[in-house]
Amino acid sequence: MKRSMKSTNIKWHAANVSREERETVLAAKGAVLWLTGLSGSGKSTIGRRLEQLLLERGSFAYVLDGDNLRHGLNSDLGFAPEDRVENIRRVGEVAALFADSGVVVIAAFISPYRQDRDAIRQKVVAGRFVEVHIATSLATCENRDPKGLYQKARSGEIMNFTGISAPYEEPLDPELRLETAGKSIDQCAEELISLLESTGLISESE
Numbered sequence: 001m002k003r004s005m006k007s008t009n010i011k012w013h014a015a016n017v018s019r020e021e022r023e024t025v026l027a028a029k030g031a032v033l034w035l036t037g038l039s040g041s042g043k044s045t046i047g048r049r050l051e052q053l054l055l056e057r058g059s060f061a062y063v064l065d066g067d068n069l070r071h072g073l074n075s076d077l078g079f080a081p082e083d084r085v086e087n088i089r090r091v092g093e094v095a096a097l098f099a100d101s102g103v104v105v106i107a108a109f110i111s112p113y114r115q116d117r118d119a120i121r122q123k124v125v126a127g128r129f130v131e132v133h134i135a136t137s138l139a140t141c142e143n144r145d146p147k148g149l150y151q152k153a154r155s156g157e158i159m160n161f162t163g164i165s166a167p168y169e170e171p172l173d174p175e176l177r178l179e180t181a182g183k184s185i186d187q188c189a190e191e192l193i194s195l196l197e198s199t200g201l202i203s204e205s206e
Contacts, residue, residue: 037134
């Protein structure tokens with residue numbers, strides 16, 4: 001659902017510095033690496049490790065984490081369908097700005113609706129949005145249950161819980177479907193680095 005603008009008498013102000021100029025100075029390309037998957041799939045853990053590895057090799061990266069943004073920017077939102085849509089819309093706007101500044105943004109969000117993820121792709125420069133499905137099975141996620149959320153959802157304490165009482169729409173054609181079964185966190189992160197290298201978003205290590 002497209003939201004109408006409530007602000008009036010406003011104008012978009014173009015920057016004096018182009019994206020290309022910033023990237024030349026930083027020797028880096030800004031991009032959005034969007035990690036989507038069920039709660040407990042490993043999105044944040046893999047994203048945090050990837051951030052470390054990218055920084056170690058000189059690539060400027062930053063993780064946007066779903067829980068963290070709900071402590072501040074999105075603290076006024078719940079988990080009803082319309083709130084989920086607005087949550088991801090806001091995050092998408094922030095991610096696009098970060099990418100424009102030259103950062104490799106690692107966005108770790110359940111983001112259950114395809115339409116919302118597709119809308120973010122449209123906001124980012126072509127070729128700079130990389131959708132990765134962290135394809136951990138529901139059974140595995142529920143068995144891990146690091147926050148005890150699945151147990152609460154099964155008992156009815158939590159409503160609108162993705163995968164249990166609310167839908168999760170898997171990506172139809174992501175840049176990568178990362179199967180985590182039998183892989184370590186480092187192996188998963190290295191797979192993402194290989195993806196970024198193959199798309200030319202980061203330089204290949206020597």
